[in-house]
Amino acid sequence: MNRELDAVVVGSGPNGLAAAVTLARAGLAVQVLEAQETIGGGARTLGLDLAGSAEGVVHDLCSAVHPMAWASPFFEAFDLGSRGVELLAPDVSYAQPLDGGRAGIAYHDLDRTVDRLPGADGAAWRSLLGPLSAGWQDVVALALGDKRTVPHRLLRPAGAATVARFAAAVLEQGSAAAWGRRFASDEASALLTGVAAHAITPLPSLAGAGTALLLASLAHAPGGWPLPRGGSGSIVAALVEDLRAHGGEVVTGHPVRTRADLPPARAHVFDTAPGVVADVYADRLATGAARALGRFRHGDAAAKVDLVLSGPVPWAEPEVGRAGTVHVGGTRAEMSRAESEVAAGRHAERPMVLASDPSVVDPARAVGGLRPLWTYAHVPAGSTRDVTEDVVAQIERFAPGFRDVVVGSRCVPAAQMSRHDESYVGGDIAGGAVTMWQMVARPTPRPDPYAVGLEGVYLCSASTPPGPGVHGLGGWYAARRVLRREFDVREPPSLAPR
Template sequence: MSVPPAHEFDAVVVGSGPNGLAAAVTLARAGLSVQVLESEETLGGGARTLDLGLAPGILHDICSAGHPLALASPFFTKFDVRARGVELVAPEASYAQPLDAEPAAIAWRDAERTADGLGADAAAWRATLGALSRDQDLVVELSLGDKRSIPQALVTPRTLAAAPLFGALLGLQGTPAWSLPFRTERARALLTGVGAHAIGRLPSLALSATSALLGTIAHGVGWPIPVGGSQSIMDALVSDLRAHGGQLTTGHRVRTWRDVPPARAVLLDTTAGAAADILANRLPRPLEAALRRFRHGDAAAKVDFVLSGPVPWRDPDVALAGTQHLGGTRHQMAAAEAEVAAGRVPEHPVTLVSDPSLVDPSRIHGGLRPLWTYAHVPAGSTIDPTELVTRQIERFAPGFRDVIVTSRGIPASEMAHHNPSLVGGDISMGRVTMWDMIARPTARWDPYRLADTGWYLCSAATPPGPGVHGMNGWHAARRVLRQEFGIREMPDLSPDPRD
């Protein structure tokens, strides 16, 4: 009789993105020995900040720049990134929606100020996003839960009244009735643009849910930008993991289960397809087939700019927002997203823009500053997005070309070169539909556990889906603690007084 090999670690986490590190920190805090394996030479996954060599001293956020969920996420709330020295600054305007024929619509942190700028839709905005912002915790719990448990916030009298409002807003904005309750183009475009943080057809329930969540947070804790870049959040996680005995190895690509040291539990911060490849022929056939069937969505193509000055927005209020959603009217955005879904690159793609130097002057060196942008394109598109994005910004900021010093465009087909999880440029690790958000990557009761193998999936390919919030990793890690180690009392994530 052969003797099974001794476990080298209690748990191994494959991938050091926000979810992988959230899982690793949770497990290490519970007293387990943890090893993180990262294929790239730097840690942080989609939340890295790197010097791309475009200009001296200029750092670029590789995937995400602004962080709407950094202060609202229950995981990051318990981890308390601010107490760990991460400076998160929320600008006075969370996001802006420039328009061609009228002044831009601005989502100020102050819901009343936002409503006051929407004319005939002031009352409707107060009654929807304004009201939901007062119950932000409920909206966050409904949106970022594991889609299998009843949110605790639902059982309180105060939030029982807010849940139907959240559901009604999703129902209206996610269906052909999406012209209600707003009557003006400015209000409709403002709410639609925030849904552009997901990529998909409009209207849709999933993009409506994105609008409701991020729109609510915009008037709550706001959309902070981390001083020094996204890497500062990842560095705080890495520091805590190391302080609790965790080990991290970079440049270690896991292609099969043989590339992972023996462990009682393994968590994969990877795509569903990669999980199937790593565990090929070791999973029940129906599960492996389901993982391989989980479809990727359409894509983002990224352009990193170096500018000699701020973007010269036609409407100066747009410059006060941490993020700009460029797509024009609701009808124009819907038409562009329909083109993407049909496999065509739109002439005017939905484009997101963020200048971190708005709240972080340390990002400016020698009078130069970075500008983060991406545009929605079909999956796997090989088109260099630089001119597309430049035209779209110039549309709302005449003279933008004059402040461009240099740039680097990354086609959707090449996005996976710096992050293997961005297959074909799919930044959401799967289609963004309501069904795919609930049943990702499968409709099983436990979407994280990969059968009775001791292996788990903890990436954005599981509920609650994409975003820098760490919740997928946290949900998966807590299941690992209960199911593999019999630990029922979840660890405290708050900073140690001695740290």
């Protein structure tokens, strides 16, 4: 800890590591300080000591499914593939089981999705998502940009047309008056709403619709909704290897609570909740800047349930078992009701549950006849409830006999999520409430969303644009500003493997 540092990054999540890699590749001496004993924040894959579990079964602690990693311009430049990270896209990107053995199925292949949807809903799905998935790079430029500059490709006529389509679709699917008009069947309407529910926000809403349209477009785009072979931790491992190869280091078990915890450096970059910066610099932040950070709002929450199964989930509709991600929430109306309950601070009787069995695409994740099942349920912020039974009951409803294959489980209630990653304040896994305002103006409406109003101090976490997800873009965008402002480096370094 005695070496002279140019930059200190607080937090080793994907954004912190993306920032650290970018700064180290520009030739700076970089140190990452991580509160936990393990590196990687929301992208760790660990063996958990679950009753009934077998040695060798590993679980994704937070993120598991990575449409935003393959679509991210940062990871494209970093070239995950050539670093041995295999992103495995299932044939079925996501599925929505319904009562009576019915299901909406979003295949990676748009045509198969359209063919399976009932009646005119196939054509309606194509007209909504076909142009957006064909223009996915423009959708990514719009939704995963820094929300302050206009990406060049959006100024092309094709880019501008995608922006107009995306905006019209957000208005349609985000408004109570219009969202029911497009689809007649439960299958199609629930299929899209299950994706909107990722936002953990009342539905319909503009922020939920934006989330749905980004993720649903990527489901039919080249990379689909992939799971990394071996788990999300393979992404972290690739980032850390590159950081170390460029002289950077990560110090674990080092929470930053005050300035005394920070070694001197020209730049301090926080991959943390905004509240950490407000606390650490409470005596130095101007009143206006402190107030702006204080106005930042965290959102409702997720409670995680990791399960160990003795066999595949016995979904009533077998095609659901081919999906990398299953949205378990019933019909559009049921999911909307459940999300409203959560927004009102109550537990839904039938909560929105997300589930992923990685062995669907990565058979080696099943060890000795046992497999992990990654799930979480939406709950009010700060909930202390153990939701294991809620999750099991929701899945059992669409997969009779599910209980019989569960051999082990562990719940991390929302209130305890911050014990393994303190950025998930009260169980808010999105780094801040997903409202339209906070998706554009997070963490504050400053012209530079990564600057906090103090020289040399920056935020780069999911609480900055473009928001939640394992894309590394907050870190990359912030690091480029740090290089320009603090070190007068105008040309960002190449991220290509050497």
